Amino acid sequence: MNTYYAANLLIYAGVDIIACLSLNLVFGVSGIVNFSFIVFQAVGAYTTAVLSLPPDSTSGYDFQHYIGGFNLPFPIPWIGGALAGGLLAIPVGFVVLRKLRSDYQAIALLVMSVIANTVITNADKFLNGAAGLALVPQPLSTQVDPSTDAYYYLYVGITAVAVVIVLIVANRIVNSPYGRSLRAMRERELAATAIGKNPVAMKMTVFIVGGVIAGLSGAILVGFIALWAPSVWLYPETIILFAAVIVGGKGNNIGAILGALLVPVGFEEVTRFIPPIGPVGLIPALQWVAIGLLIIGFLWFRPDGVRPESRRVFEGGPAREVR
Amino acid sequence: MACGPSRDGFSRAVRPEKFASVVTTPGQPMLVATDVHRHFEGMRAVDGVSIEVPRGQITGLIGPNGAGKSTFLAVLAGTLPATSGTITFEGQDITSMPAYMRARRGLVRTFQLPSEFARLTVIENLLVAAQDNRGDSLFGALMGKRYWIADERRLVERARGLLSRFGMTAKESDYAGTMSGGQKRLIEIMRALMLKPRLLLLDEPMSGVHPKIVLEIQHYLEALRAEGLTILMVEHELHMVERLCDTVVVMAQGKVIGSGTMASLRRQREIVDAYLVG
Numbered sequence: 001m002n003t004y005y006a007a008n009l010l011i012y013a014g015v016d017i018i019a020c021l022s023l024n025l026v027f028g029v030s031g032i033v034n035f036s037f038i039v040f041q042a043v044g045a046y047t048t049a050v051l052s053l054p055p056d057s058t059s060g061y062d063f064q065h066y067i068g069g070f071n072l073p074f075p076i077p078w079i080g081g082a083l084a085g086g087l088l089a090i091p092v093g094f095v096v097l098r099k100l101r102s103d104y105q106a107i108a109l110l111v112m113s114v115i116a117n118t119v120i121t122n123a124d125k126f127l128n129g130a131a132g133l134a135l136v137p138q139p140l141s142t143q144v145d146p147s148t149d150a151y152y153y154l155y156v157g158i159t160a161v162a163v164v165i166v167l168i169v170a171n172r173i174v175n176s177p178y179g180r181s182l183r184a185m186r187e188r189e190l191a192a193t194a195i196g197k198n199p200v201a202m203k204m205t206v207f208i209v210g211g212v213i214a215g216l217s218g219a220i221l222v223g224f225i226a227l228w229a230p231s232v233w234l235y236p237e238t239i240i241l242f243a244a245v246i247v248g249g250k251g252n253n254i255g256a257i258l259g260a261l262l263v264p265v266g267f268e269e270v271t272r273f274i275p276p277i278g279p280v281g282l283i284p285a286l287q288w289v290a291i292g293l294l295i296i297g298f299l300w301f302r303p304d305g306v307r308p309e310s311r312r313v314f315e316g317g318p319a320r321e322v323r
Numbered sequence: 324m325a326c327g328p329s330r331d332g333f334s335r336a337v338r339p340e341k342f343a344s345v346v347t348t349p350g351q352p353m354l355v356a357t358d359v360h361r362h363f364e365g366m367r368a369v370d371g372v373s374i375e376v377p378r379g380q381i382t383g384l385i386g387p388n389g390a391g392k393s394t395f396l397a398v399l400a401g402t403l404p405a406t407s408g409t410i411t412f413e414g415q416d417i418t419s420m421p422a423y424m425r426a427r428r429g430l431v432r433t434f435q436l437p438s439e440f441a442r443l444t445v446i447e448n449l450l451v452a453a454q455d456n457r458g459d460s461l462f463g464a465l466m467g468k469r470y471w472i473a474d475e476r477r478l479v480e481r482a483r484g485l486l487s488r489f490g491m492t493a494k495e496s497d498y499a500g501t502m503s504g505g506q507k508r509l510i511e512i513m514r515a516l517m518l519k520p521r522l523l524l525l526d527e528p529m530s531g532v533h534p535k536i537v538l539e540i541q542h543y544l545e546a547l548r549a550e551g552l553t554i555l556m557v558e559h560e561l562h563m564v565e566r567l568c569d570t571v572v573v574m575a576q577g578k579v580i581g582s583g584t585m586a587s588l589r590r591q592r593e594i595v596d597a598y599l600v601g
Contacts, residue, residue, distance in 0.1 A: 172468075173465070178463060180443065183440070183443060187440040187441055191440065196423050196452070206461075
């Protein structure tokens with residue numbers, strides 16, 4: 001295993017872990033079926049890209065067209081990417097989360113994901129359309145040569161720090177009284193309202209926090225792969241992350257990490273080694289079938305996932321009765 | 324405890340919940356609904372209902388199925404908006420106030436069907452209702468456990484007091500979704516009490532509950548009244564209403580058709596014909 005492959009695997013794992021922690025917060029803990037999750041990751045990536053790139057009139061970059069091009073140093077593009085994810089959550093949440101019932105929210109968010117991808121694909125002058133943005137400057141690339149092993153280690157290290165920070169934030173939210181209120185809202189929104197909770201405010205808040213984390217995941221990914229195009233954030237990508245959270249265990253941060261390692265990293269990586277059989281495109285198509293079966297299988301046989309949401313037992317409480 | 328049967332889990336020396344916020348001004352109703360309407364696409368579920376809920380009493384709201392009792396209760400709690408009319412609570416117009424704000428001000432409802440938070444433990448169902456926890460905001464959560472642990476410990480003790488009082492200490496760490504129908508009713512009442520309510524709106528608290536638990540609920544409600552809590556209760560069990568309620572309001576077809584004590588209502592022919600037959 002060469003260093004690049006290992007770094008690639010670890011950085012994708014980090015990005016997927018951050019994404020799954022975000023989705024777990026929004027979906028697993030709070031019950032918002034955010035089928036447009038990948039859009040928040042994408043907006044983080046695009047924002048990071050245009051904040052890192054020089055203007056598109058610059059020699060060597062003039063083969064593509066995009067807005068901005070601010071050539072800002074690390075970590076400003078990453079912070080910008082994270083903030084962009086949170087900012088996007090405000091209008092989206094304002095439209096979707098206030099009035100719609102949860103199932104319609106899911107449909108509206110899915111439709112939004114499709115529309116956003118279609119718009120960006122066809123708006124050539126905005127973010128270079130279907131071709132996407134390339135040659136995105138990598139963080140600290142002026143200090144460390146990005147083609148060296150040292151840079152891979154550095155990037156893995158930065159990603160690991162981001163994972164730890166996000167995990168701490170997610171744990172603090174999930175294990176706090178606020179997290180309890182979010183879980184109550186997930187269980188019965190009307191009953192939560194009747195005990196003084198404001199579900200719209202709570203949903204908006206967690207949606208924005210989720211958007212910030214999703215944006216950060218996009219920032220990390222684009223910083224490593226140095227390109228971003230509509231083909232990498234099609235709506236099925238969201239389904240893979242949902243599969244990860246469902247397999248890992250909804251509402252459990254460790255479950256979300258486990259799910260990220262099992263599905264987007266493990267499952268996709270393993271199936272990559274299947275020898276090509278049948279017509280071209282059969283294996284990738286079967287991957288999607290397998291993801292679908294994985295979701296159905298878990299929802300049917302193990303709906304709480306590999307690592308179910310943990311039961312909160314308070315110090316000094318009675319031993320739980322055996323049922 | 325002012326009024327409590329000698330029964331394990333109820334009469335033990337647990338400090339009762341204080342309803343200190345209840346301002347005992349005799350004669351002044353706690354809640355006044357005036358000409359309240361609630362229409363569903365032309366169907367008048369609540370059709371000009373006006374009632375007063377006296378302070379420190381249990382008021383019963385009875386009537387045949389489809390009379391609009393639960394809808395009216397939902398309108399009072401704000402979970403359904405009124406089509407027209409006014410509702411004042413403690414002298415303040417709350418007609419356009421959202422349900423969560425009403426709950427925070429002490430107007431707390433329970434539901435006709437069990438509405439426990441199934442994947443929260445029994446004690447968590449109580450803790451989630453407490454309003455005075457520094458960790459119950461994004462800021463508080465991000466500040467970390469040290470910021471809110473003192474509040475949490477205090478509230479756990481308060482919740483344990485309620486669990487002990489309602490005889491459910493042993494169930495503290497069980498998921499609420501695994502409880503029986505009667506236990507779920509008790510959880511809802513305890514959850515409402517964690518909010519330190521001024522007025523408790525109970526929607527058929529005895530519905531579908533084992534007779535033994537019905538008696539327990541009755542005793543609990545009597546004790547709560549003795550402590551100064553005001554209750555408005557929708558109920559079908561007329562003998563329970565007779566035993567518990569100081570005043571009874573009768574609704575039929577979305578309107579109030581009478582009010583008074585059960586004894587006085589039994590003497591009114593049109594009410595007997597409409598509802599109290601048998």
